[in-house]
Amino acid sequence: MNIQAPRGTYDVLPDQSAKWQEVEQKINELCRLYQYKEIRTPIFEHTELFQRGVGDTTDIVQKEMYTFQDRGERSLTLRPEGTASVVRSYVENKLFGLPDQPVKLSYFGPMFRYERPQAGRMRQFVQFGIEAIGSKDPAIDAEVISLAMEVYRSVGLKRLRLVLNSLGDTESRIAHKQALIEHFEPRIEEFCSDCQTRLTKNPLRILDCKVDRDHPLMETAPSLSDYLNEESRQYFEEVKGYLEELGIDYVVDPNLVRGLDYYNHTAFEIMSDAEGFGAITTLAGGGRYNGLVEDLGGPESPGIGFAMSIERLLLALEMEKVEIGQSQNLEVYVVAMDQSTKKKAFSVVKDLRSNGISADMDFAGRKLKAQMKSADRKKAAYVIVIGESEMESGRVAIKEMATGEQQQVSFEEIAETIQTKKSLEE
Ligand code: HAM
Numbered sequence: 001m002n003i004q005a006p007r008g009t010y011d012v013l014p015d016q017s018a019k020w021q022e023v024e025q026k027i028n029e030l031c032r033l034y035q036y037k038e039i040r041t042p043i044f045e046h047t048e049l050f051q052r053g054v055g056d057t058t059d060i061v062q063k064e065m066y067t068f069q070d071r072g073e074r075s076l077t078l079r080p081e082g083t084a085s086v087v088r089s090y091v092e093n094k095l096f097g098l099p100d101q102p103v104k105l106s107y108f109g110p111m112f113r114y115e116r117p118q119a120g121r122m123r124q125f126v127q128f129g130i131e132a133i134g135s136k137d138p139a140i141d142a143e144v145i146s147l148a149m150e151v152y153r154s155v156g157l158k159r160l161r162l163v164l165n166s167l168g169d170t171e172s173r174i175a176h177k178q179a180l181i182e183h184f185e186p187r188i189e190e191f192c193s194d195c196q197t198r199l200t201k202n203p204l205r206i207l208d209c210k211v212d213r214d215h216p217l218m219e220t221a222p223s224l225s226d227y228l229n230e231e232s233r234q235y236f237e238e239v240k241g242y243l244e245e246l247g248i249d250y251v252v253d254p255n256l257v258r259g260l261d262y263y264n265h266t267a268f269e270i271m272s273d274a275e276g277f278g279a280i281t282t283l284a285g286g287g288r289y290n291g292l293v294e295d296l297g298g299p300e301s302p303g304i305g306f307a308m309s310i311e312r313l314l315l316a317l318e319m320e321k322v323e324i325g326q327s328q329n330l331e332v333y334v335v336a337m338d339q340s341t342k343k344k345a346f347s348v349v350k351d352l353r354s355n356g357i358s359a360d361m362d363f364a365g366r367k368l369k370a371q372m373k374s375a376d377r378k379k380a381a382y383v384i385v386i387g388e389s390e391m392e393s394g395r396v397a398i399k400e401m402a403t404g405e406q407q408q409v410s411f412e413e414i415a416e417t418i419q420t421k422k423s424l425e426e
Contacts, residue, residue, distance in 0.1 A: 006123070007123065008114075008117035009122065010122065018328040019314060019317075020310065021325070022327065022328075023155060023314070023324070024108065024128075026151065026155055027106075027108065027128050029154075030147060030150050030151060030154060031106045031147075034130075034147050036104045036105060036130045037104065038106050038107065038108070039089060039105040039106070040107065041082070041086060043078060043079060043109070043110065044077060044079065045076065045079055045085055046076060046077075047067050049077075049296070050065060050077055050079075050081075050084055052084075052295060052296065053087065053295070053296060054080065054084055054260050054262070055260060055262065056201070056261075057201045057202040057205050058205070058261055059208075059259060060080050060081070060259065060260065062194075063114065064113040064115055065077045065078070065080055065113070065114065066078040066113075078112035080112060080113045082111065083129070083131060083289065083305055084262075084292075086131045086133075087133065087293055087303065088296055090103065090105075090131075090301070095133070096133075096134060096298055096299055101133075101134030101135060101301075102134040102135035102140060102303075103133050103134055104131075104132045105131045105132075105133070107128070107130075107131075108127070108129075109126060110124050110125070110127075111126070111127050111309075113125075118278065118279075118280070119278050119280070119315060120311060122309075125309045125310075126309060126311065127309050127310075128307065128308055129308070130144060130305050131304070131305035132305065133301050133303035136290065138235055138238035138241075138242060138266075140304060141239045141242070141288060141304050142239055142242030142245075142248070144304050145162065145268055145286075145306070146243075148270055148284050148286065148308065149248055149270065151308065151313070152283065155313065155322065155324055156317070156324065157272070157313075157316050157320055157322065158320065159272055159273040159316075159319075160270055160271070161270070162243075162251070162269075162270055163250070163253045163256055163270075163271060164243075164250045164251070164252050165253055165254060165266075165267045165268070166224075166225070166228060166232060166233075166236035166265055166266060166267070167266075167267050167287070167288075168224060168227065168232040168265065169229065169231060169232045169235075172228045173204075173224070175227045176222065176226075176227035177203055180203035180204065180206070180222060181199060181200075183221055183222055184206060184217060190215065191209070192211040192212055204224075206218075207221060207257050208257050223254045224254065225254040236266070239265075250268075256268075262289040262291070262295070263287040263289055264287075264289065264290050265287070265288040265290065266287050266288045267287035267288070268285070268286055268287060269282050269285045269286075271283065272312075272316045272319065274319035274320045276319045277319055280312070283308055283309075283312050283316055285306060286304070286307060287304065287305075287306075288303070289302075289305075290303070328358075329378075329379045329381070330358055330359075330375075330378045330379060330381070331358045331359065331381050331418065332349075332352050332357060332358070332360075332380060332382045332383070333359070333371075333374070333382070334349050334359060334384050335361070335371045335372065335384065335385040336361065336386055337368055337385060337386060337388070338388075340388070341390070344391060344411075345361050346361065348386065348411065348414060351414070351415055352418065355415040355418075356419075357415060357419065360378065360380075362374060381402070382398050382400055382421075383401060384396050394410055394411060395408050395409065395410050396408070396409065396411065398414065398417060398421075
């Protein structure tokens with residue numbers, strides 16, 4: 001049997017890569033505007049990092065990690081997410097010592113989760129994420145959310161919904177945890193074995209359970225919003241105030257719990273309301289993690305961040321029928337009528353490229369008609385035909401494919417004319 005790509009993975013083929021590059025370009029530009037600097041961490045880490053960082057009772061750690069032993073018998077794991085690695089690096093490299101806190105970091109790269117693959121859920125997927133570590137200013141929460149929204153807006157998505165919740169501070173969470181235990185304990189044997197373990201270890205996770213989600217006790221479970229202390233309530237109000245200042249609409253959903261253990265205070269997800277989306281409509285998720293740096297051995301350094309997968313962003317573009325990646329289409333196709341004019345065509349192509357204009361020609365011995373077809377397939381904006389008469393007169397016709405219009409110019413004027421046409425289009 002032929003070897004295929006592993007389940008839940010895929011190839012980005014050349015006809016798709018322009019979209020990926022455009023998304024990445026937009027992201028890089030936004031990170032520059034917001035001053036989030038890229039950090040690159042290893043693709044695999046010590047397994048313990050995720051056990052401690054993401055949390056032992058989460059689905060990610062219990063069921064979804066790609067964990068293996070290396071030849072030195074260390075337990076390593078392909079990263080299922082980026083936050084734990086970024087925080088590890090912040091601690092290990094003593095970035096908490098930098099005078100400019102918060103340290104604002106961004107990352108872009110593959111993550112791995114052993115999940116059941118479906119549209120928008122892959123086993124290898126690419127996350128873009130940011131982390132602002134070293135500040136508990138509610139304004140930075142709004143900044144992080146704002147950057148996430150801007151990424152989607154910059155590629156042309158409109159049908160977005162920002163869902164917000166507060167998970168409160170430790171004190172609020174302990175009070176809520178106690179209430180959850182009291183709520184579920186009397187009927188815990190009706191729940192799956194995972195939930196039975198979660199009851200003592202982390203009852204909040206029960207609310208996240210995919211198996212028992214229709215159990216009647218789920219709906220009546222005590223909501224964290226009723227257990228927020230004054231400080232947590234106040235913090236949440238301030239975050240909302242900053243969002244309003246930025247004109248960012250949101251809905252508060254007290255049932256929003258995230259699938260990772262490190263969160264407190266602000267938690268958020270951005271969903272797509274585009275028609276045709278399957279079961280998975282969450283485009284991005286994030287939140288505040290005030291204890292994580294300490295859990296991983298650093299000094300008190302509150303943080304917040306988010307991550308989004310590019311796969312889901314591209315899916316949302318498809319659903320909203322937004323086309324991107326066109327800027328990489330071919331600008332000029334140069335046709336050589338026959339072998340005698342090929343060298344001239346070759347040098348015209350070179351000259352165009354030197355002037356920053358994308359240009360291409362035939363390398364398969366095609367006749368004139370077939371070359372024209374090839375130019376069409378490549379979506380060339382302009383075509384130039386070079387035959388004997390052009391060689392004699394020293395002039396060529398630049399044909400604009402969209403309109404059929406032609407303009408006669410000398411060989412020397414080709415690049416300049418195209419440049420002028422391009423700048424008129426912009
Ligand atoms: P997460 O909610 O596990 O959070 O994932 C964030 C985003 O990654 C999701 O909203 C989705 O876009 C994408 N994603 C997750 N799993 C898959 C998958 N199997 N296939 C495709 N896309 C997927 C985190 O990872 C946190 N580290 C986010 C964060 C950063 N919180 C604070 N800072």
